[in-house]
Amino acid sequence: MRRLVQLGLLLLVAGAGWIAVTQPENLPFELPSGPTAGSSNPGSSVPSRPAPNGTLTDAALNALVARQPISVQALRARKYPGSALTVRNTLRAGVNYSRQVVSYQSDGLRINALLTVPNGTPPKGGWPTIVFNHGYIPPAEYRTTERYVAYQDAFARAGFVTLKSDYRGHGSSEGEARGGYNDPGYTIDVLNAAASLKADPRVNPARLGLWGHSMGGQLSLRAMLVDNSFKAASLWAGVVASYDVLATDWNPPAIGPKPTLDRLNRRYLRALSPNALLRDLKGRPIQLHHGTNDAEVPYSFQKALADDLRAAGQSVEAYRYEGDNHNLSQNLSTALRRSVAFFKANL
Template sequence: MNKITIAVIAVLVFLSGGFWGWFITSNQLAEQGIIGPTISPTPTPKPLLVFTFEALAKREYRGSQIEIGETLDNEDEGYSAQLFSFYSDGKKVTGQINFPLTEKSNKLPVIVLLRGWANQETYRTGSGTEKAAAVFAQNGYITLAPDFLGYGGSDNPENDVWWERFNNPVVVLNLLASIKTLPQADPERVGIWAHSNGGQIALSALAISQLKIPTTLWAPVTKPFPYSILYFTDTFEDEGQALRAEICRLEKDYNVADYSLTNYLDRIKAPLQIHQGTADKSVPVSWSDELVEKLDKLKIDYQYSKHYGADHNLVGAWNEAIEQDLEFFEKELAN
């Protein structure tokens, strides 16, 4: 063995001895409380994982007792309008309930109505749903239209834009679970009417639960998330800068595909009726066209009506659309 090799071995022995001496001494000092133990980095909390479609599909929705509140001013004949409330995962949610003024010896079918986006500053209970709800109530249906958290007399959502968005289907599923507490209602005969972003919420709830609830969708928002919300930011004062920052924050810690409805359409088992106005400037006709192409491939039962010249609220074809909905629910919710 030459002198160089001997020297290298000697250095390695010295260094390893120094390491083990440091390791043993450090452990002894830590045990004696002289220095603290080595601390591993704390994992980043990911509270929104409970809202992935997979996670929401695995949990239970128990709802609560539906409480009936004050009577609302109602000049229309054929039904009474009142406030109602229930609890969704411990948070109070309010809304409007309509009761048909009909013979109540038999339990009545129920329509849950889900509105689209609304400005919190100008919103009032019933906004976006009251006209359709009136027609359904006049035709013998109990109607329930939740305000959602942060609206009407409801509790506020958590202080996170994504928590608020992803929790909306949870509110709907807890409301559906609460219908059985209404003595006048038949929980086996329930339908959903939804407009715009309410359509996205309805489809999400159907995909999560796989409930076979007949659902009619007016100009539903059905593009992949987060494009489905970025599309509307051209009307924002900051042109969507704040929202894009929030999306970057979300994408840093989460896979956004886990929160996108379009990846879970195959879970839907409910019959659907879709209405789309050709003059809609909020939800492009192509969105609904693309949706029905996907439904075709998935062999999901649907009916699709294009209303020529009708806008986002189906003005120009409103009576035609609501009549089609009455026929749809009469067929699907027959005794």
């Protein structure tokens, strides 16, 4: 999976017209032409070449980034109507909540999801709700009712509605699974899941949060920056470092030099990352959990996001679990208890 991510990030670079160069003052390539996103002049375009010193202005770089479908800017320009939640199958109930496989519409695709709803009469305005975003599972192996059972149960027992989306192309959901890092599809599914929940009378749309694990951490962070109605997010072992860090520091080769980026490519990938827009959170809190012995996603990614959040003046609480793995198996009950308390305080 990590090699696929690195390849995807390199494709993002290539798709934007960038190439690795050793002498940025002599760049032989052309940047994409066309209208500048967000420009007041529809006929304007990104300059076809960098400035003589091998740089782009911030405005030109941001316009280039905004044309990439995965960018937060491009995702903000889309609509997320969602749909009514359609019950596909009623499952055995939890201790104090119901469980159903439901579906909703996203980009014209039917996406399945696992919905939990607390028993009893909802509080005034509806139940607080968590959009639950799972990590990478091979799409053909994915099943709506498998994995993350204890995680979702902890939030459901605590009185939260939860919705765990399959994402497109997973299990029996429609569409093509194209990954969560260089394609916007999964993020679009998360945002349409949220829109579907907001329309449900059992849900309080003003008390909406995100939980994400691994790849789901990246999806959650991006979704929170697109939709201001998300009040808080708890991210576990998230792939949440900036894209330039992911391209060079995720699973580097055991032998030989670590991948490198020239100055322009690093600047471009940094600008494309959700991390570049953290000031837009405007104080909405983020909670982070990560084990130091995570063999899938390095602990340094949590530290990178925490540093970025603090530099952006945002609220963050970060938990480090010494020696624990990607699923926080040794500290699961502690981490879940902390996440439940976090959502109770912030939703």
